[in-house]
Structures are given as C-alpha cells and as structure tokens.
Amino acid sequence: MSWDYFAPFAIVALLCWGVGAFAAWRGKRQGVVYGFTLLGLAVFFSFIVAMWVSLERPPMRTMGETRLWYSFFLPLAGIITYSRWKYKWILSFSFILSLVFICINLFKPEIHNKTLMPALQSPWFTPHVIVYMFAYAMLGAAAVMAVYLLFFKKKGIEPREMDLCDNLACVGLAFMTLGMLSGAVWAKSAWGHYWAWDPKETWAAATWFSYLGYVHFRLGRPTVYRKALVGLLISFLLLQMCWYGINYLPSAQGVSVHTYNLN
Missing domain, CATH: 1.20.120 (Four Helix Bundle (Hemerythrin (Met), subunit A))
Incomplete structure (x- = not known):
C-alpha cells in the first residue's frame, strides 16, 4: 500500500463519518449513527494497517503519519462520547476536525517512506x-x-x-x-x-x-x-x-x- 491510495480511503471514511454525524444531529436511529461511524473507522484503519505492512514499520515516523492516527482517534473519541452522553453535535465536530487533518495530509503530504532511526x-x-x-x-x-x-x-x-x-x-x-x-x-x-x-x-x-x-x-x-x-x-x-x-x-x-x- 502506497500513499497514493490515501485519498480514496480517506474520502470513503469521511463520507461514512459525515453520514453518521448527520444522522446523530438529526436524531435518526442510533443504528445508522453507529453503523456508518464504525464503518468509516474500519475503512480508515484498514489503510493504516496496510501502510504498516507496506512500510514494514508502524506509520508513526513523520508528522503526516501521526496525523493519520489523530484523524482516526477523533471520530473514535466522538462515538465514545456520543455513546455515553448522547450529545448529538459531538460527532459533527469530530468529523470536522478529522476533515481538517485529512486535508492537511492530502494537500501537504510529508515523506512517508523514511526508515526508523535506531x-x-x-x-x-x-x-x-x-x-x-x-x-x-x-x-x-x-x-x-x-x-x-x-x-x-x-x-x-x-x-x-x-x-x-x-x-x-x-x-x-x-x-x-x-x-x-x-x-x-x-x-x-x-x-x-x-x-x-x-x-x-x-x-x-x-x-x-x-x-x-x-x-x-x-x-x-x-x-x-x-x-x-x-x-x-x-x-x-x-x-x-x-x-x-x-x-x-x-x-x-x-x-x-x-x-x-x-x-
């Protein structure tokens, strides 16, 4: 898996998170909220795992790679918060923040093939x-x-x-x-x-x-x-x-x- 494939994974994940956030905001059935949010998390995490396998090291070397993890954990924190306290807007804010960090990685990608220092x-x-x-x-x-x-x-x-x-x-x-x-x-x-x-x-x-x-x-x-x-x-x-x-x-x-x- 190369960095060239990040965009389609990110777009699918963002669409899923967006649908989940919209469903939470409109008070739709919780199955829709959880289903789309978790699906987006699975899609995004699959890219992280694929990068891990491709690089033969954890994708945590550069700022761009740490932004991958932050973009993943924001919706995760959002769905945990929503599950516990049912604030309908929290998924919208976590979606927007993830969108910002994903866009940074899309428009200003950093070198992702660096080897790890000892x-x-x-x-x-x-x-x-x-x-x-x-x-x-x-x-x-x-x-x-x-x-x-x-x-x-x-x-x-x-x-x-x-x-x-x-x-x-x-x-x-x-x-x-x-x-x-x-x-x-x-x-x-x-x-x-x-x-x-x-x-x-x-x-x-x-x-x-x-x-x-x-x-x-x-x-x-x-x-x-x-x-x-x-x-x-x-x-x-x-x-x-x-x-x-x-x-x-x-x-x-x-x-x-x-x-x-x-x-």
Missing part, C-alpha cells in the same frame, strides 16, 4: 505514540466542548456539560500520563536517562501540569465554569505546541531528540 526501533515506540494520540483525541474533544460552551451555547452552562468536559479531560490526562511514563522508560533504554528537559519534554511537562491544574481548579471551584473552560483551552494550545509546535523552535533544531521527524 532509537525508534523499540517495542515502546508503538504503544507510546498510540496512547498519546488517543489522549490528544480525547483532549481535543474536551476542547471542542469548551469552545461550544464558551462561544456557541446561548443558554447558561449546565453542570452535566461541565461533567462531560471533566470526564474527557481526565481520561485524556490519564492516557497522557501513561504516554509520559512509557516515554520515560523508552528514553532510559534508548539514551540512558528517563528525562532530559529538552524542548519537547519541557513542553510536555508544561502541558501535563496545565491539565492537572484544570482538574484541581474544578475540584476546588466546581461552580466557576467559564474560567475553567478558558483554562482548558489554554491547556489545549499548550498541547499543540507540545505536539508539533516545538519542531519549528530554533532552540529545538539540532538539539532535541524529538525533532527526528524533520530529518
């Missing part, structure tokens, strides 16, 4: 990236919810809506913590130390503390909604910096071991 040839590589991408998807869903509550909801914010933000943020933070711990163990075996405070790790720590601060703020001031939501969006901006923003920092060039995807 440090990435580790059994920790795959679970580390997958756990992080799932965490990013859950935290992305939390950010979408925060945007909706802050800027689009006309009535007052309800406690159950904040509970949804809290649940998404806590699940995302838990998986982010697992990702950091697995990364530390991987770093110990690859470079001889658990933590080096390079730019990537510094921003990862800042992001982790920011989300932890959100959780503590919610516990301490559970009725202060808007400040909490602003903090959640700030945390998500830090997350974007941690994920790909550091690749463009002059301080990371030639220094950070985490900028290998630009080599």
